[in-house]
Amino acid sequence: MFDNKKLMLVLLAGQSNMAGRGEIEPEDREEIPGLLMINRNFEWVPAVEPVTADRPFAGVGPGRTFGRLLLEANPGCMVGLVPTAVGGTPISAWKRGGSSPWDPQERPYDQAIERAAAALKRGTFAAVLWHQGETDAKLRNCRYAEDLKEVIRNFRADLPLAGVPFLCGGLGEYLKGGKYDFPPIDAAIQAVAAELPDLEYVSVAGLTDKGDNLHFSSASARELGRRYFAEYQRLVNRVR
Structure with a gap:
């Protein structure tokens, strides 16, 4: 069905807002x-x-838009998305053996490495997209930065990711005032992005939820994909 061109691989990891919960529209089912x-x-x-497809109600996330961009x-290349996100998972589930x-039966990190290893037979990684933290905001995890x-x-030890951009999305502002204490987690993500090499924080300022005060709408998920790509380009161009 497909030729044997090497793929530019993109690892999609984290919880539900990376997996996607936006309503699927006709354009989202069109092959690219x-x-x-x-x-x-x-x-x-x-x-x-x-x-x-982490859950029966999985929907639109940021990964496909990033992949298209x-x-x-x-030109002339092919892109392969490696979806590994699992809804509702705290960061502890993303540690080895978690x-x-x-x-x-869901072992997010170990299964992500397994799928990534299979994908590497067809290409090399160009980027990692990470979006996770809502569950830890609810749990008020004060060790999130270290985690x-x-x-x-x-990830960098278990996969060939040397020099590969690792992009971390922020938490939706619509979480403010609810049961999710998101500012400390968002601040931790920004601090880690500023400390570690080849890392960028992706702002979600102004993006909206789909009405459940938790998940990005389809339009916001697509916009988030564009922002991930903008940060990817900024990081790649800075390194060159």
């Missing part, structure tokens, strides 16, 4: 030539929503 994704059976298929910026509090640094170090 050259944009693929690896499914749970380790098969390469067209990257249509839901890219990350990466494809457009690299499991989801919702299902002990995040551990996760990033593990």
Whole structure:
């Protein structure tokens, strides 16, 4: 079905706002030539929503928009999305051997490494997109910065990610005033991005939820994908 061109791989990791919960519209089901994704059976298929089928209600996330822009910026190349995000997972589930509090059979980090290893047979990683923290905001995890640094170090040790941009999305402002104490977690993400090399913080200022005060709307998820790509370009151009 597809040629044997090497793929520019993009790892999509984190929880539900990376997986995507936006309403799927007709445009999200249209195939984009050259944009693929690896499914749970380790098969390469067209990257249509839901890219990350972590839950029956999975929807639009930022990954497909980022992949399209990466494809457009690299004529003649093909892009392969590697979806690994799992809704509702705290950062502890993203440590080696960690499991989801919702299902002990879900081992987000270990399974992400397994899928990434399979994807590497077809290409090399161009970027990592990370969006996680809402659960830890609810848990008021005061060690989030250290936890995040551990996760990033593990990814970089277990996968060939030397010099690969690692992009960390911020938490939605609409969480303010609710049960999610998001400012300390968002500040921790920014601090880690400022400390570690090849890392960028992706602002979500002005983005809106889909009405549940938790998940980005489809339009905001797509805009977030564009912002991830803008930070990716800024980081790549700065390194050159």
